[in-house]
Amino acid sequence: MRHLLAxxxxxxxxxxxxxQSAGQSQNQDLGERLPQDGAVxxxxxxxxxxxxxxxxxxxxxxxxxxxxxxxxxxxxxxxAAGTAALGTEIARVVYGxxxxxxxxxxxxxxxxxxxxxxxxxxxxxxxxxxxxxxxLVQGYVRAQGSGQIAVGCYLYDTKLNTQLARQGWLVxxxxxxxxxxxxxxxVYSRLSGESPFFDSRIAYIAETGPKDKRVKRLAIMDxxxxxxxxxxxxxxxxxxxxxxxxxxxxxxLSYVDGNPRxxxxxxxxGRQTLVTQSxxxxxxxxxxxxxxxxxxxxxxxxxxxxxxxxxTGGESVRLTSGPGIDIGGxxxxxxxxxxxxxxxxxxxxxxxxxxxxxxxxxxxxxxxRCATPxxxxxxxxIAFTNASTFNVSVMSxxxxxxxxxxxxxxDEAPTWAPNGRIIQFFRxxxxxxxEASLWQVDLTGRNERRLSxxxxxxxxxxxxxxx
Amino acid sequence: xxxxxxxxxxxxxxxxAACAKKPPEQLPPAPQETATPEAVETGAATPGxxxxxxxxxxxxxxxxxxxxxxxQYDIDSEDGSKLxxxxxYFAQYPNVNFTIEGHADERGTREYNLALGExxxxxxxxxxxxxxxxxxxxxTVSYGKERPVALDSSEAAWAQNRRAATVxxx
Numbered sequence: 089m090r091h092l093l094a095x096x097x098x099x100x101x102x103x104x105x106x107x108q109s110a111g112q113s114q115n116q117d118l119g120e121r122l123p124q125d126g127a128v129x130x131x132x133x134x135x136x137x138x139x140x141x142x143x144x145x146x147x148x149x150x151x152x153x154x155x156x157x158x159x160x161x162x163x164x165x166x167x168a169a170g171t172a173a174l175g176t177e178i179a180r181v182v183y184g185x186x187x188x189x190x191x192x193x194x195x196x197x198x199x200x201x202x203x204x205x206x207x208x209x210x211x212x213x214x215x216x217x218x219x220x221x222x223x224l225v226q227g228y229v230r231a232q233g234s235g236q237i238a239v240g241c242y243l244y245d246t247k248l249n250t251q252l253a254r255q256g257w258l259v260x261x262x263x264x265x266x267x268x269x270x271x272x273x274x275v276y277s278r279l280s281g282e283s284p285f286f287d288s289r290i291a292y293i294a295e296t297g298p299k300d301k302r303v304k305r306l307a308i309m310d311x312x313x314x315x316x317x318x319x320x321x322x323x324x325x326x327x328x329x330x331x332x333x334x335x336x337x338x339x340x341l342s343y344v345d346g347n348p349r350x351x352x353x354x355x356x357x358g359r360q361t362l363v364t365q366s367x368x369x370x371x372x373x374x375x376x377x378x379x380x381x382x383x384x385x386x387x388x389x390x391x392x393x394x395x396x397x398x399x400t401g402g403e404s405v406r407l408t409s410g411p412g413i414d415i416g417g418x419x420x421x422x423x424x425x426x427x428x429x430x431x432x433x434x435x436x437x438x439x440x441x442x443x444x445x446x447x448x449x450x451x452x453x454x455x456x457r458c459a460t461p462x463x464x465x466x467x468x469x470i471a472f473t474n475a476s477t478f479n480v481s482v483m484s485x486x487x488x489x490x491x492x493x494x495x496x497x498x499d500e501a502p503t504w505a506p507n508g509r510i511i512q513f514f515r516x517x518x519x520x521x522x523e524a525s526l527w528q529v530d531l532t533g534r535n536e537r538r539l540s541x542x543x544x545x546x547x548x549x550x551x552x553x554x555x
Numbered sequence: 556x557x558x559x560x561x562x563x564x565x566x567x568x569x570x571x572a573a574c575a576k577k578p579p580e581q582l583p584p585a586p587q588e589t590a591t592p593e594a595v596e597t598g599a600a601t602p603g604x605x606x607x608x609x610x611x612x613x614x615x616x617x618x619x620x621x622x623x624x625x626x627q628y629d630i631d632s633e634d635g636s637k638l639x640x641x642x643x644y645f646a647q648y649p650n651v652n653f654t655i656e657g658h659a660d661e662r663g664t665r666e667y668n669l670a671l672g673e674x675x676x677x678x679x680x681x682x683x684x685x686x687x688x689x690x691x692x693x694x695t696v697s698y699g700k701e702r703p704v705a706l707d708s709s710e711a712a713w714a715q716n717r718r719a720a721t722v723x724x725x
Contacts, residue, residue, distance in 0.1 A: 299706045325701060328666060341669075347696055348669055369673055369697060372666045385670065387697075390628075390677025392670040413670040429667065435626065436667055459664040475664050497708075500664050516661070520706040547665065 121358035190535035241271035407445035451487030672697030
């Protein structure tokens with residue numbers, strides 16, 4: 089009954105939108121609808137106890153991550169070989185998360201014995217201490233009668249023989265990787281003191297074909313590159329996506345009607361609408377942290393300004409005016425300020441204004457062009473593209489303390505990890521190939537690495553921790 | 556007033572008159588020799604007015620694209636003479652609508668370049684409007700740095716990509 093009611097509500101809500109859209113033309117580049125996300129239910133409270141014995145560099149912290157145990161090897165839709173094999177896969181994902189991000193010194197399940205189910209809550213400390221591990225991450229996976237999967241994750245200090253943290257989750261079989269990411273997040277947070285970031289997704293543009301005839305498709309993937317999906321077919325160029333904070337929508341630029349315009353794609357319904365009903369080109373969509381507003385930039389007679397519109401539609405408010413290209417915009421985490429770029433001074437520079445458009449003032453005076461500013465989710469830094477040298481850099485919100493993080497031939501469009509410790513960006517190669525690829529670097533400028541994507545890739549947009 | 560401007564005024568008047576009479580959209584009028592001193596080559600194999608080939612043949616392919624300096628969008632005298640050649644054509648064929656595509660080179664950020672391409676396309680459009688071509692006939696679209704014509708990463712290639720190209724809608 090609830091399902092029927094929900095369907096009826098969607099039909100009612102969709103009717104006026106259908107009347108607005110120009111027939112089916114706005115949807116003709118969209119692929120199949122995505123399956124609905126299931127909820128991840130936390131079943132065990134985070135048990136925090138004891139202090140961490142390790143006092144050296146976290147990069148030297150040895151962590152053993154053996155295969156997760158299972159109470160009985162049961163069939164599960166999550167793995168054709170059953171829950172025992174799934175336990176190995178979960179440990180591999182946890183291991184991959186930590187290793188690929190240069191965190192700690194992890195050892196994975198393929199190099200370790202599997203503990204018995206009964207050992208998970210009472211580890212054999214001597215075994216792991218003798219293997220040189222400072223920390224032990226072990227867990228269990230159980231097929232539930234409900235069809236769900238229960239995953240437990242435990243972190244132990246093998247020097248002090250104490251449990252440092254534990255958590256458990258119930259997930260649908262299709263979302264077992266989320267439990268693994270949550271386990272990696274628990275370990276990372278407990279040991280580093282930082283906020284989690286693994287259980288999140290990235291929207292980006294997949295690029296294939298030669299430089300002058302490149303196909304650009306909207307795509308999404310988990311933070312580790314898994315669960316890759318295309319949203320658009322590639323018939324029209326798609327650019328600059330942004331996830332809504334609740335992951336229910338994607339705003340992005342599409343040429344589907346021949347003109348560059350921002351659309352808001354509803355992942356649940358598979359429908360999309362224009363961000364504003366206007367014949368003018370629109371660019372650079374950005375969500376407010378609470379998801380209530382979308383910023384977009386619109387060119388009127390060639391002059392681009394920044395506008396704000398309620399995410400549910402309605403009247404747009406123009407935030408900038410005057411000659412010059414004002415474009416982009418990134419909210420401070422408290423939603424009170426917006427950093428944006430403008431060439432009103434003669435070259436691209438970064439400016440900060442209040443969320444209502446008042447008190448616009450330039451913050452970048454470091455030399456070079458300042459472009460694509462993105463406010464850190466922690467609020468303490470702004471990442472930007474130095475559009476003269478094409479390095480990704482960070483600065484304080486007042487424009488001071490500029491630090492260059494990357495040195496590619498052309499790096500641009502930084503996006504923050506949910507915890508504000510890692511930045512992704514895209515790098516273009518010089519010359520006729522002109523390949524684009526996704527990269528990430530941590531805030532110290534270390535651990536730079538290329539992300540594995542199925543094709544060329546640009547415009548990464550890292551969403552927050554999944555709800 | 557220069558001689559060419561006089562011609563253009565005459566052409567614009569003709570264009571307006573033609574619009575007022577609302578001729579069929581699909582059948583542009585035959586070339587009128589009084590409208591321009593540049594006789595349009597005609598022949599059995601030559602495409603008719605309203606096609607890109609006809610436009611390029613009539614005004615010269617080099618005159619269909621204007622180029623810009625880095626980050627700039629001003630119309631210099633060379634661009635101006637190209638756009639005057641275009642304006643003569645569009646005055647002669649008042650039923651031919653067209654698009655100006657604005658582009659940028661790869662050495663700029665993606666979103667700024669979209670806005671910059673739009674600004675360049677509008678600069679070219681405004682020049683044509685100042686020469687008497689009705690704004691309603693001109694569509695602009697920016698492709699930013701997404702559609703380069705020169706693929707090298709060199710100053711010469713970037714100069715070719717910073718452009719506003721006039722394209723006739725078929």
